[in-house]
Amino acid sequence: MCQLLGMNANTPTDVMFSFTGLATRAAEHQDGFGIAFFEDRGLRHFIDPVSALHSPVAEMVRRYPIRSEVVIAHIRKATVGEVALQNCHPFVRELWGRYWVFAHNGDLKDYAPRLHGAYRPVGGTDSERAFCWLMQELAKAHASVPSVDELSCTLRELLPQPAAHGTFNMLLSNGQALWAHGTSQLYSVERRHPFVTTRLADEDLSIDFAAHTTPQDRVALVATQPLTRDEDWQAFAPGELRVFRQGQRAP
Amino acid sequence: MCQLLGMNANTPTDVMFSFTGLATRAAEHQDGFGIAFFEDRGLRHFIDPVSALHSPVAEMVRRYPIRSEVVIAHIRKATVGEVALQNCHPFVRELWGRYWVFAHNGDLKDYAPRLHGAYRPVGGTDSERAFCWLMQELAKAHASVPSVDELSCTLRELLPQPAAHGTFNMLLSNGQALWAHGTSQLYSVERRHPFVTTRLADEDLSIDFAAHTTPQDRVALVATQPLTRDEDWQAFAPGELRVFRQGQRAP
Numbered sequence: 001m002c003q004l005l006g007m008n009a010n011t012p013t014d015v016m017f018s019f020t021g022l023a024t025r026a027a028e029h030q031d032g033f034g035i036a037f038f039e040d041r042g043l044r045h046f047i048d049p050v051s052a053l054h055s056p057v058a059e060m061v062r063r064y065p066i067r068s069e070v071v072i073a074h075i076r077k078a079t080v081g082e083v084a085l086q087n088c089h090p091f092v093r094e095l096w097g098r099y100w101v102f103a104h105n106g107d108l109k110d111y112a113p114r115l116h117g118a119y120r121p122v123g124g125t126d127s128e129r130a131f132c133w134l135m136q137e138l139a140k141a142h143a144s145v146p147s148v149d150e151l152s153c154t155l156r157e158l159l160p161q162p163a164a165h166g167t168f169n170m171l172l173s174n175g176q177a178l179w180a181h182g183t184s185q186l187y188s189v190e191r192r193h194p195f196v197t198t199r200l201a202d203e204d205l206s207i208d209f210a211a212h213t214t215p216q217d218r219v220a221l222v223a224t225q226p227l228t229r230d231e232d233w234q235a236f237a238p239g240e241l242r243v244f245r246q247g248q249r250a251p
Numbered sequence: 252m253c254q255l256l257g258m259n260a261n262t263p264t265d266v267m268f269s270f271t272g273l274a275t276r277a278a279e280h281q282d283g284f285g286i287a288f289f290e291d292r293g294l295r296h297f298i299d300p301v302s303a304l305h306s307p308v309a310e311m312v313r314r315y316p317i318r319s320e321v322v323i324a325h326i327r328k329a330t331v332g333e334v335a336l337q338n339c340h341p342f343v344r345e346l347w348g349r350y351w352v353f354a355h356n357g358d359l360k361d362y363a364p365r366l367h368g369a370y371r372p373v374g375g376t377d378s379e380r381a382f383c384w385l386m387q388e389l390a391k392a393h394a395s396v397p398s399v400d401e402l403s404c405t406l407r408e409l410l411p412q413p414a415a416h417g418t419f420n421m422l423l424s425n426g427q428a429l430w431a432h433g434t435s436q437l438y439s440v441e442r443r444h445p446f447v448t449t450r451l452a453d454e455d456l457s458i459d460f461a462a463h464t465t466p467q468d469r470v471a472l473v474a475t476q477p478l479t480r481d482e483d484w485q486a487f488a489p490g491e492l493r494v495f496r497q498g499q500r501a502p
Binding site: 045092095097098118121 | 290
């Protein structure tokens with residue numbers, strides 16, 4: 001199964017991702033990985049259609065302390081679409097002068113939305129098809145740049161449509177907020193300073209919040225599975241959308 | 252001044268880029284770099300708004316033999332737009348289910364094209380503005396996916412418009428072809444197997460074509476300055492557009 005991981009912090013935070021745990025699950029997650037970091041409006045986007053165990057890109061991400069407010073990561077076990085660079089999550093498009101990043105866990109059956117707008121899939125996954133449809137519908141729903149609250153309202157209306165075709169755990173961000181939608185398996189937790197004393201650890205993924213955080217710092221995490229045992233990871237209800245801004249869940 | 256480098260090969264070719272020469276010109280090219288590799292329809296896009304001398308991303312690109320048919324690289328000396336991730340070339344957008352990559356060398360004065368389509372700049376550069384306008388006009392000019400020849404015709408009509416505002420040396424690709432347009436300083440050369448015996452070398456950039464090439468292999472290179480002294484680098488005439496496919500210049 002694919003693994004999703006999202007992070008939203010209230011201040012650009014040094015984050016280092018470790019994929020070393022993947023060594024133990026190479027057979028299961030050998031079909032690539034991807035990670036996107038927002039820095040203000042800018043975006044770093046790293047993908048590689050090989051196991052994170054052997055990828056020089058994963059090795060670089062592991063060592064580079066990137067200061068980011070929103071991160072979306074994905075580790076892929078191919079189900080729909082061949083193993084190829086164009087099928088690696090997360091996917092990126094531009095809308096209203098901001099980059100949008102999307103990653104999906106799950107399968108959509110018989111999902112062929114009408115794509116008549118400016119967004120077309122490059123690869124062959126149901127996930128990218130859903131992303132293009134979401135971008136198209138967001139663009140149609142708002143004449144000019146909407147607020148995060150307005151975007152959340154629109155997404156709440158749109159997300160049930162792809163979700164009706166199967167499993168649709170997904171992460172979406174434009175750098176201003178992190179939208180997380182769960183249908184079968186997704187958890188979130190909110191954490192505060194000091195992060196450095198508790199390093200998240202998991203077989204597959206770990207995040208190391210570097211030092212230099214301040215008492216005001218907050219961070220929210222979303223993941224396919226809880227990454228720690230001693231924190232209050234909240235499971236998503238089926239079809240639930242959560243919005244994270246400034247390192248915490250928005251009402 | 253910024254440096255452009257483009258490559259088009261007739262078969263996915265192991266290419267390694269070296270930015271080590273930048274150490275000697277750190278003061279001049281400290282404002283970041285970027286490089287994009289097409290692999291079939293997929294794209295790897297690496298940018299970093301710091302000197303390639305200190306960038307872990309540059310270090311990774313230098314060591315990773317990526318097999319690619321089209322590469323576009325850019326080393327930035329900021330003129331318009333702050334030094335930030337969102338202002339790093341090359342820029343990427345999607346059109347007709349393919350990624351498009353664009354890098355620009357030069358300045359455009361008083362350039363404010365009407366952007367009423369689906370493409371908006373994320374950063375503050377005149378370059379990204381020109382790219383968004385080109386994408387918008389390409390989308391308007393063709394009802395469905397055009398051939399490379401049709402695209403070349405349309406580009407030949409469009410490119411003089413931004414170029415009228417200043418210097419517009421640029422590289423553009425959708426993975427099928429490499430379009431290169433020069434107004435002041437751009438050169439191209441075509442090379443054939445065996446590449447391994449002649450390593451391109453320059454103070455700023457070098458490309459190492461790894462072994463395992465075959466006698467059928469061809470590659471075309473486009474650069475701001477000739478990268479070698481003993482080859483026949485052909486200067487672009489002002490306003491000239493050259494199209495490269497399958498490792499050679501198309502008629």
